[in-house]
Amino acid sequence: MSSIAYIIRDGAVVADAWTLIPAAKDGAAVALPPGKLIVPLNVWLAQRDALLERQQALGIWLDSNQAPAELADAINRFALIAVNFPKFTDGRGYSIAALLRSGYGFKGELRAIGDVLRDQLFYLQRVGFNAFAVRADKDIHDALTALNDFSEAYQGAIDRPLPLFRRRSTMASAS
């Protein structure tokens, strides 16, 4: 067996029970191993029925150029949606996450995968990610501390929808 992979989920380092299926040219040709799978979009589109018959929690991952709209009708079939960051400077995944949460109401695990690094975790958390597959060569426990880089934020986001100005005014009137 390969060594256990660890991720950050809901503010803690935990062992990961999911298997990520890498991107493949032909989604129909990808064999589905046993266990909880995170499949690429084209595998889902090509093997939808087979995946739904597995009686297993199902995960899917989107690349940064793929649209949440592709999942719209099936969004609640997924226990987990992962969003890939090909490079940490590719910021499309932030908007994808925010859309999945607020536009499509996704409530399951939203996981950042790919080039996921400590110094982006705070923002990733704010736009709705609750799980982070920190790049394997980095210290995941070190990365965990970044979730607390800031105690305040001006704008509303997924983690705290009310912007500071709405909380500020209640605090002022309460005092």
Next chain:
Amino acid sequence: MYKYDQYDQTIVDERVAQFRDQTRRFLAGELSEDEFRPLRLQNGLYVQKHAPMLRVAIPYGLLSTRQLRMLAAIARKYDRGYAHFTTRQNIQYNWPRLEEVPDILADLASVEMHAIQTSGNCIRNTTSDQFAGIAHDELIDPRPYAELIRQWSTFHPEFAYLPRKFKIAVNGAMEDRAGTLFHDIGVHAVRGEDGNTGEVGFRILVGGGLGRTPILGHVIREYLPREHLFTYLDAILRVYNRFGRRDNMYKARIKILVKELGLARFSAEVDAQWANLKDGPSTLTQTEIDRVAAFFIDPIYETIADVNADFEKHQLENKAFARWVTRNVFGHKKPGYAAVTLSLKKTGVAPGDATDAQLDAVADLADQYSFGEIRVSHEQNLILADVKKADLFAVWQQARQIGFATPNIGLLTDIIACPGGDFCSLANAKSIPVAEAIQRRFDDLDYLFDIGDIAINISGCMNACGHHHVGHIGILGVDKHGAEFYQVTIGGSQGLEAALGKVIGPSFAQDEMADVVEKLIKTYIALRFEDEDFLDTAKRIGLEPFKASVYGKKSGHSSSELANV
């Protein structure tokens, strides 16, 4: 001006701690150069030719004297005793040491300042009209809205890794002194659908910009009720973040996306996103608008006559003072008051540069004569916004002593220039020596006044930090087989009638530039009608006479009409 409360202070303090740790990890080898680069850029730190360059945010150009003195102290302590004001109302230090930058940020935080998002592919410092709040042609004070946008954009989690940088400018006056047509988003504060009656709202422009592909912004929404400001900005940014090009940095600005999609389709995408966000938790409240607006109330002006006898007398008796008043004093909404522009364009000094001693002296002037506030203009000058006319003579005398009283605001020697190849690693060519050569050529004040209003803008490369496209005469540094050359444009302008200059022909060597400008000016002088200014003359006569003056017969046109030049 805006004052931090515990929340604002906590946010900048936590930023300092975060960057201190990031710098430590970079120096310890835990962060690679590629991993550290966006982090330092979002704290204003570039790696330049000689040393790092630190760009500090001056939100919408407004400073207290306490802040200005800190900027002077930083120049003294961490730099070589001077700093450079930029064309986006910020200030730059050219010689800080990387290891000391966290300490500089801590010093800035102690006076409610920061370097947050002054660089990088994120929402940059919000800019506005340097005469906001006092301008005689102001409809709505833009500063509360600029501050609201500053707060909304600061650490916006969704938009920290955009395809490219993103600049927002806010204007509330009849004239557009904020360059809103040349920003990724331009915000015009207006009253009601017709602009004059009704509730304050915004006209939103999108997709303007200079740089490699200069484009004027398009109106995407004629009237946005003010409560929707943030949700609508969020919608625009979300469309840009998802669909802006990331394959080619030269095509990554929002202007290219708007151009490629067309305004109608882009606007439809924004509306689709806005439908998700509109009336949501980020909807702006009246309470918040009132809270922020309360920081921008008028200072306690004295009730005084508009005409001051001493001031009039000094102008009659002292020609130098009168000249300075003509060029450097701007009308004020309050009787008996005026705004003063301190010129940072003295010949021999790089445009926008100031020493620590000069900054301290300006702080003293502001404390004594202008309610302790200073503004920075995007023309790289400093403004004392609320000076009594009775004090103007004293202000002029003191400004002269520090070399900030050159009577050239709006004149040929009030050159806008980026730092250029002397400092910037992006530049193709130097800017500062060209500015200086032109200033030296036009050293006769009578002649300068006769030439009148003219903007010469110099950029050392396509990135157009010197806004060369909108200079009446624009000068762009280009690389020609490894040598520094300069391309000249004519007819650009900023403001509501903004226009992009047109290239007159092949580029010139650095040592030709003063001659070239002189010939262009002589052409104008020869062909203008009475008081016609350079821009109007250029519009009327077109490029040909200018071309003929600098290229001779090469342009294919007779220069006989210039026989009397």
